Amino acid sequence: MAEKNMTVLNYIQKIVITFLKYASLLLMGTMCLLPLVSCLITAFKTETEYKSTNVMTLPGSFLNFDNFIKAFKLANMGRAFLNSVIVMVVVLVISVIIGTQLAYVLTRFSFFGNQIIRSMYLFASLLPSVAMQVTVYNIMSGLHLVNHLYGYIIMMCGTDVISIYIFIQFMENISTSLDESAVIDGASYFKIYWQILFPLLKPAIVTACILKGVSVYNEYYCANLYLQSKELHTMSTSLYTFVGPMGSQYNLICAGVIISFTPALIVFILCQKQIYSGIAAGAVKG
Numbered sequence: 001m002a003e004k005n006m007t008v009l010n011y012i013q014k015i016v017i018t019f020l021k022y023a024s025l026l027l028m029g030t031m032c033l034l035p036l037v038s039c040l041i042t043a044f045k046t047e048t049e050y051k052s053t054n055v056m057t058l059p060g061s062f063l064n065f066d067n068f069i070k071a072f073k074l075a076n077m078g079r080a081f082l083n084s085v086i087v088m089v090v091v092l093v094i095s096v097i098i099g100t101q102l103a104y105v106l107t108r109f110s111f112f113g114n115q116i117i118r119s120m121y122l123f124a125s126l127l128p129s130v131a132m133q134v135t136v137y138n139i140m141s142g143l144h145l146v147n148h149l150y151g152y153i154i155m156m157c158g159t160d161v162i163s164i165y166i167f168i169q170f171m172e173n174i175s176t177s178l179d180e181s182a183v184i185d186g187a188s189y190f191k192i193y194w195q196i197l198f199p200l201l202k203p204a205i206v207t208a209c210i211l212k213g214v215s216v217y218n219e220y221y222c223a224n225l226y227l228q229s230k231e232l233h234t235m236s237t238s239l240y241t242f243v244g245p246m247g248s249q250y251n252l253i254c255a256g257v258i259i260s261f262t263p264a265l266i267v268f269i270l271c272q273k274q275i276y277s278g279i280a281a282g283a284v285k286g
Contacts, residue, residue, distance in 0.1 A: 043067055043254040050251045067255035071242070075256055079231060080238035081263065087153055087234065088216045092209050094157045099208065100201055103167035104193045108179060118168075125161035130221070140226060152226045156216055163208035170204035171197065217264065235260040 042050060044059040044067065071077065106114060136155070137146070145151025174197060182192045220236040227233060233240075239256045242249040 039254045039257055042251055043258050045251050047249075047251060067251050068259060071252045071256040072259060074252070075238040075241040076230065076233065077235065077238050077256065077259055080233045080235050081260075083149060083227075083232060084217055084234040084236075086149065087156060088213055090153050091156045091216050092213055095160050095163060095212055096205055096208065098157075099160060099163045099167050100171075100198060100205070101193065102164055103171050104197060107168055107171045108176070121161050121164060133222075133225070137225065146226055147228050147232065149227070149232055152223065152232075155222065155226065156219070160208070160212055163212055166204050166208050167201060170201060174200055214264075 038055045041058060042055060044062050044064055045053070046060070046064070046066075049057075049059055106118060140146050140151060140155060143151070145154065178196055179192050182196055187196075218236055219234070223234045223237045224240065227237065239253055239260070242252045242256070
C-alpha cells in the first residue's frame with residue numbers, strides 16, 4: 001500500500017512539474033511577444049484610433065498601410081536602410097579580417113607579451129563604452145570624422161573583443177599539424193592563414209557576424225551622436241524623426257519599427273539553417 005501511495009505521489013509530482021514548466025514557458029513567451037503584438041497593432045491604427053483606444057485594441061483595418069508609407073517617406077528610411085547596410089557590411093568584413101588575423105597571431109606564435117595582449121583585450125571589454133565617449137568624441141572631432149559615414153565606420157570597426165575570443169577559441173582547436181605540413185610544402189604564413197585556416201573558421205565567422213551584425217544594425221547611441229545629418233541617418237536613428245517636444249507619433253514609430261526589422265527577419269528566415277549550424281558549431285568549439 002505504501003509503495004502504491006509513493007507511486008501516486010511521484011506521478012502527481014511529475015504532472016505538477018510538467019505543468020509548471022510549460023506554464024512558465026508560456027508566460028515567458030507571452031511576455032516576449034506582447035510588445036511585438038502591441039507594436040504591430042499600433043502600426044495599423046490611424047491617429048484618431050491611437051488616441052482614443054488602448055494599445056491592445058484592434059485597429060479598424062489591417063489593410064491600411066498609410067502609416068508605413070508615411071513613415072518610410074518622412075523618415076527617409078530607404079536612405080537610412082542603405083546607410084545601415086553599407087556600415088554593417090564594411091564593418092563585418094573589416095572586423096572578420098582583423099579578428100581572424102589577430103587570433104592567428106595569438107594562437108600560432110609564442111612571443112613575449114602574448115598573454116599581456118590577451119589580458120588587455122579582456123580588460124578593455126570590461127570598460128563601459130559610454131564612459132569613454134567624451135575622449136572618443138574629442139578624437140573623432142579632432143580628426144574631422146564627425147558627421148561622416150566613413151568616420152562612423154572607422155569607429156565601429158574598433159576591435160570586437162567577443163569576436164576575437166570566439167576566433168581564438170575556435171582556432172586553438174585546429175591542429176597545428178596543418179600549419180606544419182603547409183610549412184614543409186613551402187607555404188608562407190599568410191597563405192597558411194588565408195587558404196588553410198580561414199576556410200575552417202566558417203562556423204566561428206558566422207557566429208561572430210551574427211553577434212556583430214545585430215549590434216551594428218541596432219546601434220543607436222553612437223549613430224545619433226556621430227551622424228547628425230539627416231542624410232546620414234541609420235535605421236535606428238531615422239525613427240527619431242517622429243519624436244518631438246510636442247509629443248511622439250507612436251503609430252508612425254511602430255510602423256517604422258516593423259519596416260526596420262522586416263529585412264532582418266527575411267534574412268533570418270532564408271538563412272536560418274546556416275545561422276543555427278554556425279552558432280552551434282561556434283559554441284561547441286573550445
